[in-house]
Amino acid sequence: xxxxxxxxxxxxxxxxxxxxxxxxxxxxxxxxxxxxxxxxxxxxxxxxxxxxxxxxxxxxxxxxxxxxxxxxxxxxxxxxxxxxxxxxxxxxxxxxxxxxxxxxxxxxxxxxxxxxxxxxxxxxxxxxxxxxxxxxxxxxxxxxxxxxxxxxxxxxxxxxxxxxxxxxxxxxxxxxxxxxxxxxxxxxxxxxxxxxxxxxxxxxxxxxxxxxxxxxxxxxxxxxxxxxxxxxxxxxxxxxxxxxxxxxxxxxxxxxxxxxxxxxxxxxxxxxxxxxxxxxxxxxxxxxxxxxxxxxxxxxxxxxxxxxxxxxxxxxxxxxxxxxxxxxxxxxxxxxxxxxxxxxxxxxxxxxxxxxxxxxxxxxxxxxxxxxxxxxxxxxxxxxxxxxxxxxxxxxxxxxxxxxxxxxxxxxxxxxxxxxxxxxxxxxxxxxxxx
Amino acid sequence: xxxxxxxxxxxxxxxxxxxxxxxxxxxxxxxxxxxxxxxxxxxxxxxxxxxxxxxxxxxxxxxxxxxxxxxxxxxxxxxxxxxxxxxxxxxxxxxxxxxxxxxxxxxxxxxxxxxxxxxxxxxxxxxxxxxxxxxxxxxxxxxxxxxxxxxxxxxxxxxxxxxxxxxxxxxxxxxxxxxxxxxxxxxxxxxxxxxxxxxxxxxxxxxxxxxxxxxxxxxxxxxxxxxxxxxxxxxxxxxxxxxxxxxxxxxxxxxxxxxxxxxxxxxxxxxxxxxxxxxxxxxxxxxxxxxxxxxxxxxxxxxxxxxxxxxxxxxxxxxxxxxxxxxxxxxxxxxxxxxxxxxxxxxxxxxxxxxxxxxxxxxxxxxxxxxxxxxxxxxxxxxxxxxxxxxxxxxxxxxxxxxxxxxxxxxxxxxxxxxxxxxxxxxxxxxxxxx
Numbered sequence: 001x002x003x004x005x006x007x008x009x010x011x012x013x014x015x016x017x018x019x020x021x022x023x024x025x026x027x028x029x030x031x032x033x034x035x036x037x038x039x040x041x042x043x044x045x046x047x048x049x050x051x052x053x054x055x056x057x058x059x060x061x062x063x064x065x066x067x068x069x070x071x072x073x074x075x076x077x078x079x080x081x082x083x084x085x086x087x088x089x090x091x092x093x094x095x096x097x098x099x100x101x102x103x104x105x106x107x108x109x110x111x112x113x114x115x116x117x118x119x120x121x122x123x124x125x126x127x128x129x130x131x132x133x134x135x136x137x138x139x140x141x142x143x144x145x146x147x148x149x150x151x152x153x154x155x156x157x158x159x160x161x162x163x164x165x166x167x168x169x170x171x172x173x174x175x176x177x178x179x180x181x182x183x184x185x186x187x188x189x190x191x192x193x194x195x196x197x198x199x200x201x202x203x204x205x206x207x208x209x210x211x212x213x214x215x216x217x218x219x220x221x222x223x224x225x226x227x228x229x230x231x232x233x234x235x236x237x238x239x240x241x242x243x244x245x246x247x248x249x250x251x252x253x254x255x256x257x258x259x260x261x262x263x264x265x266x267x268x269x270x271x272x273x274x275x276x277x278x279x280x281x282x283x284x285x286x287x288x289x290x291x292x293x294x295x296x297x298x299x300x301x302x303x304x305x306x307x308x309x310x311x312x313x314x315x316x317x318x319x320x321x322x323x324x325x326x327x328x329x330x331x332x333x334x335x336x337x338x339x340x341x342x343x344x345x346x347x348x349x350x351x352x353x354x355x356x357x358x359x360x361x362x363x364x365x366x367x368x369x370x371x372x373x374x375x376x377x378x379x380x381x382x383x384x385x386x387x388x389x390x391x392x393x394x395x396x397x398x399x400x401x402x403x404x405x406x407x408x409x410x411x412x413x414x415x416x417x418x419x420x421x422x423x424x425x426x427x428x429x430x431x432x433x434x435x
Numbered sequence: 436x437x438x439x440x441x442x443x444x445x446x447x448x449x450x451x452x453x454x455x456x457x458x459x460x461x462x463x464x465x466x467x468x469x470x471x472x473x474x475x476x477x478x479x480x481x482x483x484x485x486x487x488x489x490x491x492x493x494x495x496x497x498x499x500x501x502x503x504x505x506x507x508x509x510x511x512x513x514x515x516x517x518x519x520x521x522x523x524x525x526x527x528x529x530x531x532x533x534x535x536x537x538x539x540x541x542x543x544x545x546x547x548x549x550x551x552x553x554x555x556x557x558x559x560x561x562x563x564x565x566x567x568x569x570x571x572x573x574x575x576x577x578x579x580x581x582x583x584x585x586x587x588x589x590x591x592x593x594x595x596x597x598x599x600x601x602x603x604x605x606x607x608x609x610x611x612x613x614x615x616x617x618x619x620x621x622x623x624x625x626x627x628x629x630x631x632x633x634x635x636x637x638x639x640x641x642x643x644x645x646x647x648x649x650x651x652x653x654x655x656x657x658x659x660x661x662x663x664x665x666x667x668x669x670x671x672x673x674x675x676x677x678x679x680x681x682x683x684x685x686x687x688x689x690x691x692x693x694x695x696x697x698x699x700x701x702x703x704x705x706x707x708x709x710x711x712x713x714x715x716x717x718x719x720x721x722x723x724x725x726x727x728x729x730x731x732x733x734x735x736x737x738x739x740x741x742x743x744x745x746x747x748x749x750x751x752x753x754x755x756x757x758x759x760x761x762x763x764x765x766x767x768x769x770x771x772x773x774x775x776x777x778x779x780x781x782x783x784x785x786x787x788x789x790x791x792x793x794x795x796x797x798x799x800x801x802x803x804x805x806x807x808x809x810x811x812x813x814x815x816x817x818x819x820x821x822x823x824x825x826x827x828x829x830x831x832x833x834x835x836x837x838x839x840x841x842x843x844x845x846x847x848x849x850x851x852x853x854x855x856x857x858x859x860x861x862x863x864x865x866x867x868x869x870x
Contacts, residue, residue: 127603132686146685153684158627159618163686164599164693168562168778169651178652180775183594183723192593194723197775216604216695217613217855243775249588250581251567251598252687258599259776260651288618288629290857340615340632340678341694341855343603420652420776422725 007093008101009111011042016399016408018042020275022089023231023266023409024071026120029112035120037066037074040266040410041093043114048085050110056099057088070124071267072347075211075230082211082230086271119265121172122233123209123347128165128261129337130205130237130351132156133328135281137356140368145245157285160328160336162353165237166258170349172265173412177238179390179419180259185246192246196419199241199373200388203354204305204364204396206323206409207235208330209267210348217341222293225331228344232273234264234303234396234412235351241367241387263349264396264412272407276300276400278324287332290339297329301409303355303398305364310391312381321357321364323398390418442528443536444546446477451834451843453477455710457524458666458701458844459506461555464547470555472501472509475701475845476528478549483520485545491534492523505559506702507782510646510665517646517665521706554700556607557668558644558782563600563696564772565640565672565786567591568763570716572791575803580680592720595763595771597788600672601693605784607700608847612673614825614854615694620681627681631854634676634808635823638789639740639799639831641758641844642670643765644702645783654773657728660766663779667708669699669738669831669847670786676802676822698784699831699847707842711735711835713759722767725774732764736844738790738833740799745826747816756792756799758833825853 007019017023017040027038027045036049048066051057059065059081065074075082092100100106132138135152138161142151155161179200183192211230214220220228237257244256280298287293301323308315328336333350354364363369366387370376373386388394393415399408442454452458452475462473462480471484483501486492494500494516500509510517527535535541567573570587573596577586590596614635618627646665649655655663672692679691715733722728736758743750768785789799798804801822805811808821823829828850834843 127601154620155618155627155681155684159682161682161686161689163689164601166562166599166777167602168780168783169776171651178776182775183590185589191720192590192723194725216606219855219857221858240775246590247594247596248685248687249590250683250687251596252683252685254596254598255771255775255777258772285626288627290629336690337693340617340675340690341604341613342601342690345603348603420654422654423656 005090006095007041008095009042009044009093014406015042016406016410018406019090019093020405021268021272021407022086023268023272025122025266026070027112027117028120029117031118035069037068037071039089040114045112045114045117047110047112054106056092057085059085071122072124076346079211079227082269083271086269119172119174121170122265122267123349125167125170125349126345126347128167128170128349129162130165130353131160131162131328131333132353133160133326133333134353134356134364135327136325136358137354137364137368140356140363144372158288159291160333162333162337163252165261165351169258170261170263173262173414175262175414176417177260177414178417180240180243180255181419181422182240182243182255183246184242197240197242198387200416201239201241201366202305202394203237203239204303204319204321205235205237205352205354206232206301206398207263207349207351208232210344210346210350213345214338214343216343218343219338219341220335222291222331222335225334226270228334229270229330231267231269233267234398234409236262236394236396236412236414237351237354238262262412262414264410266410268407268409273299273400275402275405276407280324280329281327283327291332291335293329293331297331298324298326299400300324300402301398301400303396306395307379307385308393309379309381309383309389311383312379315393315395316379318369318377319362319364321355321362323355325357326352326355388416390416392416440525441530442476443530444477444479444528449841450477451841451845453841454525454528455840456703456707456842457521458703458707460557460701461505462547462552463555464552466553470504472503472506474524475549480547480549480552482545482547489541491527492520494520506557507559511781514646514662517704518706521704554607554609556605557700557702558784560602560605560784561780561782563602563605563784564597565600565788566595566597566763566768567788568595568761568768569788569791569799570762571760571793572789572799572803575791575798579807593723594726595768597768597772598687600696600786604693605696605698608697608849610697610849611852612695612849613852615675615678615690616854616857617675617678617690618681619677632675632677633822635851636674636676636801637740637829638672638674639738639754639756640670640672640787640789641667641736641833642698642784642786643667645779645781645785648780649773649778651778652776653778654776655770657726657766657770660769661705663769664705664765666702666704668702669833669844671697671829671831671847671849672786672789673697697847697849699845701845703842703844708734708835710837710840711842715759715764716762718762725770726767728764728766732766733759733761734835735759735837736833736835738831741830742814742820743828744814744816744818744824746818747814750828750830751814753804753812754796754798756790756797758790760792761787761790823851825851827851
């Protein structure tokens with residue numbers, strides 16, 4: 001990749017979507033219009049289905065890869081074709097190439113302003129797995145809920161702890177989140193009550209998308225694992241902490257998480273992220289053989305969270321952290337996932353777990369940022385927050401920058417709607433805890 | 436339903452697949468042949484794609500419902516059509532109807548001997564959720580692994596505890612199970628070792644298949660829940676107990692379960708099970724409003740497990756239990772699953788959890804039957820078993836019988852293959868614990 005590569009379109013120097021990025025998504029011109037594959041470039045989306053129909057983007061042996069409602073078919077064509085399409089697009093968009101630059105009709109039909117189109121869930125999520133790979137996050141949660149002296153459980157340092165999430169409720173940025181209801185156990189009552197959650201929280205995560213399937217009983221060797229990863233998105237793993245605390249023993253979180261997991265609409269490829277590779281934290285103890293990896297296996301990705309109250313004219317940045325703090329790598333996660341024989345599928349989404357950094361302003365959830373409401377945040381308009389209130393909007397952003405090259409993820413943003421009114425009598429009607 | 440309904444085919448009185456049953460599956464004439472929908476009747480499969488092509492099984496507004504590789508499309512046509520197809524098939528198969536009975540060519544083309552065809556996974560499993568709804572099982576596990584005095588955790592009696600399983604590794608009866616490998620923590624060692632599991636176990640479960648989808652944020656009211664259930668299968672939720680014990684805190688079982696979950700090939704419909712409805716156990720405390728159900732919400736289904744050693748000429752029945760012992764109903768499970776807003780999809784598979792009865796011979800796993808190897812089983816050929824050995828074959832069966840009507844599930848059967856040999860050095864090479 002050359003930093004001298006320039007696009008014939010005018011692209012802001014702070015744009016996430018430079019010619020070095022070229023992330024894939026699914027768009028339609030109207031909310032109910034035909035979905036197809038697009039790539040973000042500056043403020044524009046380039047319509048790959050249109051380029052394909054014009055013979056500018058052929059994939060040998062595959063037809064209609066981009067006239068699709070999800071990226072799955074394109075991803076299934078394999079890594080060789082991911083690279084080929086990337087190279088072709090960089091050439092078509094470069095300032096030196098007249099094919100698209102000088103064809104007014106083609107440009108009119110293939111380029112759309114991003115703010116005029118509708119973005120959809122980019123993949124059909126075959127399966128959703130969420131890991132728990134930030135040492136800082138696991139330590140914080142363990143300190144609060146279990147035992148500060150033994151915050152990290154013994155297995156945490158030996159394997160990338162993960163669990164199966166719910167694929168059906170993975171949604172794309174922009175969709176509103178209805179405050180979930182469920183069973184909550186209040187400390188002063190013998191039995192649980194049925195209530196809207198009072199502890200609605202976000203989790204700042206990234207997720208990778210599996211690009212190459214395996215058969216049942218065929219583990220992925222750690223050296224091959226990166227070949228199975230297509231790209232990454234931002235993930236907000238919405239959580240209801242009070243529902244979680246009551247339900248999660250002994251089989252893990254369920255309704256506290258299954259109401260929504262939101263991802264950013266643009267899938268940033270591993271090729272685009274290549275220049276931002278860094279070494280991850282040193283692993284002590286040294287992992288068992290099957291997880292051993294001695295290469296630069298992490299990425300320098302700046303991550304942030306903004307919260308905007310409905311009473312405020314602007315958003316407050318409440319967290320700044322970085323992907324490079326993650327203890328377990330994506331390759332280690334994927335290898336561990338398959339070591340006992342589990343197969344993976346194209347379109348599997350694998351979440352990092354909440355990404356908390358070493359300092360208090362780098363924690364990736366309100367649970368940690370407010371230390372379970374004991375240290376409420378003060379927004380710039382003076383309002384306080386323990387957990388989220390109705391109307392709050394949460395925006396997560398991510399980008400890489402090095403030597404003048406910027407590759408960004410855009411954002412995952414959702415607003416909170418009030419809880420559903422249930423037709424049956426609720427055991428108790430309790431107002432939300434507002435700190 | 437009348438018990439006088441008779442089929443023109445000769446059907447053994449002990450057959451699971453009477454004219455009162457008519458379970459749906461997916462078959463092909465050869466292992467790689469075209470998959471389509473079939474119904475089991477006696478020793479035969481009736482080819483619904485063939486009947487549909489001959490105009491004998493039209494579904495208004497839907498085409499090619501049965502010329503499909505999974506049941507999902509037929510299920511999506513809705514309950515009205517499930518009932519219509521059932522009525523049509525009962526008529527076509529009845530001794531009084533000459534349409535099929537007297538058409539030799541049609542019979543030759545539409546009826547296949549079950550032992551000549553290949554059966555496939557009947558549904559595309561959209562999502563897989565596993566509950567934990569047997570009080571006896573939860574009590575046994577809690578007694579062994581936590582605290583005999585507080586074996587049941589406080590949330591267990593308030594909600595149907597469940598967790599997300601891995602949908603990609605749901606397999607059909609007949610497929611061999613490769614003994615999984617992974618991290619195991621031995622009591623006398625500081626760090627885990629990488630090893631084949633020494634505690635390979637089965638879990639006797641049933642599962643229901645969701646037949647009607649919901650939108651995100653739209654909980655299913657308990658009174659409507661049964662309308663969303665298409666049918667049931669037997670489920671063997673294969674488990675590696677030593678991997679499970681090390682990995683499962685705090686987010687639940689993962690690699691210990693994701694290597695395989697096997698289901699029986701024939702989906703028995705709720706209509707066929709209707710005559711076998713019974714009241715479930717009394718629920719104390721009375722569930723919160725959203726889970727309250729005052730109808731016959733369980734089923735009298737006899738369940739058994741057989742194990743056959745490769746050194747033995749026949750199988751030993753090692754467990755006999757019944758679905759009616761389940762504490763939480765399928766409607767309660769489904770309603771709870773959606774109460775916080777999670778959507779469900781046609782083809783979602785929802786496991787009951789291990790079904791253990793009140794007596795020691797009614798426990799649904801080897802973990803319980805051998806009390807974690809402390810009370811090994813003795814097979815009829817004198818061999819002992821703590822957990823399963825390579826070559827063992829496990830067969831689960833289920834049936835209902837009442838007033839001369841029998842409706843059975845057939846079986847889910849798998850054999851154990853030796854563990855995979857890994858190319859990298861294993862930390863320790865340990866022989867399996869054989870009791």
